[in-house]
Amino acid sequence: MSLTQNIIRPDILALSAYHVPDASGFVKLDAMENPYQLPADLRAELGRRLAEVAMNRYPIPSYTELKRRICERLGVPAGFDVVLGNGSDELITILSVACAKPGAKVLAPVPGFVMYEMSAKLAGLGFVGVPLKPDFALDLDAMLAAIAREKPAIVYLAYPNNPTANLFDEAAMVAILRAVGDSGIVVVDEAYQPFAQASFMPRLPEFSNLVVMRTVSKLGLAGIRLGYLSASPELLVEFEKVRPPYNVNVLTQAAAEFVLEHSDILDAQAAQLREERSRLAQALTATGAAEVFPSAANFLLIRLKTGKIGANDLFSALLKQKVLVKNVGKMHPLLENCLRVTVGTPEENRIFLDAFVASLAM
Ligand SMILES: *Cc1c(COP(=O)(O)O)cnc(C)c1O
Numbered sequence: 001m002s003l004t005q006n007i008i009r010p011d012i013l014a015l016s017a018y019h020v021p022d023a024s025g026f027v028k029l030d031a032m033e034n035p036y037q038l039p040a041d042l043r044a045e046l047g048r049r050l051a052e053v054a055m056n057r058y059p060i061p062s063y064t065e066l067k068r069r070i071c072e073r074l075g076v077p078a079g080f081d082v083v084l085g086n087g088s089d090e091l092i093t094i095l096s097v098a099c100a101k102p103g104a105k106v107l108a109p110v111p112g113f114v115m116y117e118m119s120a121k122l123a124g125l126g127f128v129g130v131p132l133k134p135d136f137a138l139d140l141d142a143m144l145a146a147i148a149r150e151k152p153a154i155v156y157l158a159y160p161n162n163p164t165a166n167l168f169d170e171a172a173m174v175a176i177l178r179a180v181g182d183s184g185i186v187v188v189d190e191a192y193q194p195f196a197q198a199s200f201m202p203r204l205p206e207f208s209n210l211v212v213m214r215t216v217s218k219l220g221l222a223g224i225r226l227g228y229l230s231a232s233p234e235l236l237v238e239f240e241k242v243r244p245p246y247n248v249n250v251l252t253q254a255a256a257e258f259v260l261e262h263s264d265i266l267d268a269q270a271a272q273l274r275e276e277r278s279r280l281a282q283a284l285t286a287t288g289a290a291e292v293f294p295s296a297a298n299f300l301l302i303r304l305k306t307g308k309i310g311a312n313d314l315f316s317a318l319l320k321q322k323v324l325v326k327n328v329g330k331m332h333p334l335l336e337n338c339l340r341v342t343v344g345t346p347e348e349n350r351i352f353l354d355a356f357v358a359s360l361a362m
Pocket residue numbers: 032086087088089090113158161162189191214215216217222226227
């Protein structure tokens with residue numbers, strides 16, 4: 001046996017690492033980043049703020065001021081606090097670790113965000129995926145049956161869902177919250193909330209098992225790595241015990257506090273992207289080559305029509321033209337022949353559309 005075989009868990013030896021393609025030189029429409037930076041004057045001011053940060057000191061782990069601004073600016077209900085994460089990826093890890101009793105399970109609709117399953121397995125929890133309906137709606141009967149059978153400690157519902165871009169039916173989600181009751185938590189992942197204009201955050205007081213999780217990544221700050229979640233104080237106390245005390249670094253803390261003073265700019269960028277999203281959807285539909293699914297996020301899921309170019313060939317043709325999207329066809333049978341495209345600037349979207357149309361003729 002080799003060293004790695006001697007010491008590494010067999011399930012980890014069998015995994016492949018999360019692959020992120022190198023996108024330098026490409027029009028990058030694969031990762032749901034906001035294409036806009038802050039205006040130059042604010043960036044200069046941010047630079048001055050960051051220069052004052054005491055990088056020689058540890059962060060103060062209560063993060064009182066940052067949390068106060070998040071609660072005030074981002075609609076956390078009165079009386080509710082947040083737990084901060086180094087991206088919501090870390091919050092998912094914290095939830096997995098906190099709930100990893102022997103035999104505990106995580107349940108989520110599939111296709112969905114891959115980190116739910118990944119994080120569950122790394123923490124030693126079982127993962128149960130319940131297929132969505134072909135139109136990507138929740139299969140409520142199948143969800144309720146699986147919840148009764150598996151008694152999951154954590155149910156994830158991404159609102160809207162990645163990679164399908166749709167908002168699940170609110171009444172179906174409430175039925176799931178009720179069915180899970182006090183045998184588990186239901187995590188509503190609102191990573192795309194600025195593009196959805198729908199949220200379970202205001203409903204926190206209604207459900208003691210509801211956890212609302214968000215991130216600043218998709219609204220323009222993917223690089224600083226900051227996520228937050230809210231839930232009842234009883235739950236937050238326990239999640240806090242698992243959070244590494246200095247998980248949000250002082251530069252992220254200062255940058256987030258600064259940007260939250262100017263959140264109107266991010267709101268305006270999100271509004272612009274929502275408009276761009278409908279323009280892009282219309283233009284893609286008009287090519288006649290793709291079905292565009294309804295989107296409440298900053299990306300579009302499209303399915304290439306049969307008889308035209310397939311998703312794999314189109315993906316390669318786009319790559320040759322230096323446009324990077326995500327080929328999701330292999331993620332799940334329901335996504336056959338589908339691509340996921342992030343909404344970019346008008347210029348980026350035009351380049352993508354031109355490359356799309358050119359690919360059809362190849
Ligand atoms: C992108 C994404 C996240 C991850 O966000 P980070 O805060 O960047 O880690 C979480 N959930 C969903 C559904 C996402 O699409």
